[in-house]
Amino acid sequence: MPNIFQTVPLIHFVYLSALLFCIGVVGVLIRRNAIIIFMSIELMLNSVNLLLVAFSAYRQDPPGQIFVFFIMAVAAAEVAVGLAIIIMIYRNIRTVDINELSRLKG
Amino acid sequence: MNLLISLTALGVVAMFGGILKFRSMVMPLSVLGLIGASLLGVYAWNTNQSFLNDMMRMDNYAIAFSIVCMAGTLLTILFFHFFHSENEIHYAEAVALMLFAVAGCAVMVSFTNLLMLFLGIEILSLSLYVLAGLRKKDLLSNESSLKYFLMGAFSTGFLLFGIALLYGATGSFATTQIAYQLGIAGMNGMAAMGLLLLMIGLLFKVAAVPFQFWTPDVYQGAPTIVTAFMATVGKVAAFAAFLRLFQLCFAPSKEGYQLVIGTVAAITMLAGNIMAIYQSSTKRMLAYSSIAHAGYMLIAVMTLNASSNGSILFYSVAYTLASISSFLIVMVVQQNRNNDTADDFNGLGKTNPWIAFALAVSMLSLSGIPATAGFFGKFYVFSSAVSDGFIWVVAVAVISSFISIYYYFRPVIAAYSKQTHDPVMTMPAGTQALLILLSLLTILLGILPGFIAGII
Numbered sequence: 392m393p394n395i396f397q398t399v400p401l402i403h404f405v406y407l408s409a410l411l412f413c414i415g416v417v418g419v420l421i422r423r424n425a426i427i428i429f430m431s432i433e434l435m436l437n438s439v440n441l442l443l444v445a446f447s448a449y450r451q452d453p454p455g456q457i458f459v460f461f462i463m464a465v466a467a468a469e470v471a472v473g474l475a476i477i478i479m480i481y482r483n484i485r486t487v488d489i490n491e492l493s494r495l496k497g
Numbered sequence: 498m499n500l501l502i503s504l505t506a507l508g509v510v511a512m513f514g515g516i517l518k519f520r521s522m523v524m525p526l527s528v529l530g531l532i533g534a535s536l537l538g539v540y541a542w543n544t545n546q547s548f549l550n551d552m553m554r555m556d557n558y559a560i561a562f563s564i565v566c567m568a569g570t571l572l573t574i575l576f577f578h579f580f581h582s583e584n585e586i587h588y589a590e591a592v593a594l595m596l597f598a599v600a601g602c603a604v605m606v607s608f609t610n611l612l613m614l615f616l617g618i619e620i621l622s623l624s625l626y627v628l629a630g631l632r633k634k635d636l637l638s639n640e641s642s643l644k645y646f647l648m649g650a651f652s653t654g655f656l657l658f659g660i661a662l663l664y665g666a667t668g669s670f671a672t673t674q675i676a677y678q679l680g681i682a683g684m685n686g687m688a689a690m691g692l693l694l695l696m697i698g699l700l701f702k703v704a705a706v707p708f709q710f711w712t713p714d715v716y717q718g719a720p721t722i723v724t725a726f727m728a729t730v731g732k733v734a735a736f737a738a739f740l741r742l743f744q745l746c747f748a749p750s751k752e753g754y755q756l757v758i759g760t761v762a763a764i765t766m767l768a769g770n771i772m773a774i775y776q777s778s779t780k781r782m783l784a785y786s787s788i789a790h791a792g793y794m795l796i797a798v799m800t801l802n803a804s805s806n807g808s809i810l811f812y813s814v815a816y817t818l819a820s821i822s823s824f825l826i827v828m829v830v831q832q833n834r835n836n837d838t839a840d841d842f843n844g845l846g847k848t849n850p851w852i853a854f855a856l857a858v859s860m861l862s863l864s865g866i867p868a869t870a871g872f873f874g875k876f877y878v879f880s881s882a883v884s885d886g887f888i889w890v891v892a893v894a895v896i897s898s899f900i901s902i903y904y905y906f907r908p909v910i911a912a913y914s915k916q917t918h919d920p921v922m923t924m925p926a927g928t929q930a931l932l933i934l935l936s937l938l939t940i941l942l943g944i945l946p947g948f949i950a951g952i953i
Contacts, residue, residue: 435654446665
């Protein structure tokens with residue numbers, strides 16, 4: 392166990408990343424701008440990265456940090472696809488407010 | 498592994514088919530390639546090999562579900578080829594995305610490490626987000642794509658947080674290690690929280706209540722052929738991964754969460770079937786029906802015994818056959834009558850008797866009437882739940898199956914007992930033959946179910 396965990400206990404990292412995750416979830420649920428929702432999702436993913444790195448350092452076990460690299464790579468791919476989708480919509484309706492997108496109803 | 502490599506290579510070839518202008522070769526190449534990859538799977542049967550430092554294992558379970566997904570993709574690509582118009586600019590790219598998606602399916606049904614589960618789900622999902630927005634100028638397709646993307650990425654967050662907590666509790670991503678550590682230490686608070694979040698993420702992906710709200714909009718807005726792909730291949734792979742994760746990691750502690758999954762399954766079946774009654778669009782009705790089918794399949798995940806694998810495999814095959822053919826018929830009707838309410842099916846029995854026959858068979862199979870594959874799918878799932886003592890879940894399932902008969906029969910009754918003055922429906926050559934083939938397979942599996950159910 393590295394020294395850092397004697398000054399900052401592991402559980403604080405868990406609380407911090409849980410808090411960041413919750414901020415992300417609330418952001419997705421209450422914001423209406425597609426870009427901001429997207430930023431909130433990125434916040435959720437990064438809170439996971441923080442948690443994984445903390446656990447990995449605590450256990451001195453590299454796979455946790457390798458997982459973080461994969462999350463970063465996939466998040467980058469997701470950004471590419473997501474921003475392309477948002478731009479496609481902006482070109483058609485000139486807004487990224489998701490309240491404008493309610494044509495599909497039963 | 499050869500299977501996975503050949504699928505990925507095939508996707509790249511199809512993509513270059515679009516760039517280098519050999520589009521006419523794309524369909525034959527991908528059909529041959531998918532058949533070849535399936536043969537590679539059959540060749541690896543019973544070998545049980547592990548790959549990538551024990552991160553994936555091609556056991557019979559993985560091979561069987563990969564082949565089901567590839568067969569679904571093959572059918573979708575064939576129908577996409579029949580229906581695409583000459584000015585469809587992204588034809589080769591769409592085929593390539595379908596092939597990449599099925600490569601993702603092959604990864605996610607063969608994982609033995611949570612990293613592979615995550616990568617497989619993402620490969621599948623990223624391809625599907627783009628496919629849902631295939632019609633760039635169509636606002637409905639745009640909306641469907643954005644909703645799918647936001648909800649999919651949101652659920653990935655939950656899945657990852659669950660994986661991270663599970664890693665914190667057990668110190669590993671490998672399923673064998675996780676099961677071993679949980680066996681020694683039992684479910685502590687962190688592991689239970691991780692399991693819960695992982696379950697939420699997967700329930701989002703399979704569209705179970707209360708995480709189903711995106712499904713009807715996404716399925717209705719996406720191009721029908723893509724909807725057929727998402728509702729069959731995507732859902733089958735998600736269920737196979739769900740069941741595999743629980744079999745490999747959490748089977749010993751199943752008493753702790755069976756009640757949760759059982760309740761979710763019961764609510765999903767009831768909500769899906771009741772909401773489906775109120776839909777006027779048949780495509781949207783099929784979207785709700787796919788939610789209800791997720792509920793039935795969750796019963797097999799809940800029971801989690803030796804027969805779960807076989808019953809969910811049979812259910813997947815039956816559901817894939819019936820769903821693809823019903824979405825295809827909806828597509829034919831949409832193209833000919835510009836709408837897909839039950840009234841648009843009027844007189845189909847007179848004008849196009851074979852299409853009406855395929856419609857009747859697939860609807861009977863989806864509602865689970867005997868002598869079709871759907872009946873045995875439900876029978877296997879329900880009987881293993883009853884033998885484990887979950888009578889109440891099966892009672893809800895049977896009641897909701899009776900509810901479903903009402904809306905499944907609406908287009909069939911319209912097709913056979915109402916009159917129309919509309920002309921005979923036209924469709925691309927080959928569509929009718931393939932639809933009849935799918936119906937015959939459904940009936941064949943309804944008469945001789947044994948040779949799929951006992952295979953894994």
